[in-house]
Amino acid sequence: MANVVAYIRVSTSRQGDSGLGLEAQREYIERAAIQNGWNVIAEFVDVVSGKQALEDRPAGKKALAMCKEHDAMLLVAKLDRLSRSVLHIAQLMEQVDFKVATMPQANTFQLHLFAALAQQEREFIAQRTKDALAALQRRAEAGDAVSVKKINRRTQALEKGRAVADITAANNVRMENVAAFQAAVRPHLESCLYNKLSTLQAVADCLNAKGIRTKRGSIWNPTAVRRLILALDLPLPKAD
Structure with missing residues (x-):
């Protein structure tokens, strides 16, 4: 029976990032472990942005170390829980063997291909969004009332999102301080x-x-x- 180390990540902005919260990820991981005869020897959880490389995350660094210490594979629910960067995924492949619960039979080549396609799609979406906003701004500057209202709604939504992010970040710092005090x-x-x-x-x-x-x-x-x-x-x- 192969040993695996479970790794779970949620974003700092909201636990439901990508519609995949903590419990949902655990369920995917547990199901894949049972179906493939893997023995989960540990679980690590990070509350960080997916932009960071795994080895730069607090729990991610520990998960990698345990994999190397016990010659275990890293197991995640979805590929983007490891990273949203093709470069990070490629670098990780050189450090540790890993499996994705939603596609447990995928090999290294397939995982690299999926990561590249996902990154390309995100870049396409970002560019389309940027172009659409630029067109909206031009219409608003030309005096189009509907476009002005849309711009105002978007500005309000961004301000609200920043406020929520600030509160979440403050809560994360508070919880880290509490954990440090309890440990002491x-x-x-x-x-x-x-x-x-x-x-x-x-x-x-x-x-x-x-x-x-x-x-x-x-x-x-x-x-x-x-x-x-x-x-x-x-x-x-x-x-x-």
Whole structure:
């Protein structure tokens, strides 16, 4: 049975990028693994733009390392989850063997061809869109009322999209900061739990005695301790 490392990517702007969210990608990957007798030994998830090369993404770099360490193949739901660039796909082929769940029997040549066709289609669409917008702008400047309204609607939509992207980026930074804080506190929390403290208040007292503070700089209380334990998927004190 061949070992595979599952890799999932969603965009920073919206999880439904290309209509393919996290759970949908997992379903494709799991189904392909079962049908082809592959053993999924790990899963890595990135929330990044597809413009970055796989080795430049946090989870992508780890996925590649695990593939090399365990002589495993990389498995993705769709080819564009790896990259939207033919160059990146070609470079990746020299680093690791990979499979695509939606076309598991495709060989290296076919995958390279699919990537090239997809990139060409995106370039055609981008050029057609650019030409259409230029024509619309010319009509609006000539005084066409309908074209002016379309330009205004597009401008409003772009501004709204930028606002949503800014909020998403801020949320991503916040989640990264929370994860970093939890990782830093984890060994101290595990030390308290290792002492078999029987209540959440006892754990809170233990953290406070160590001089550890919550992310907001407050002292620990049972509610904050409980949230942290659940977030880190650690066992709650039995007395609670």
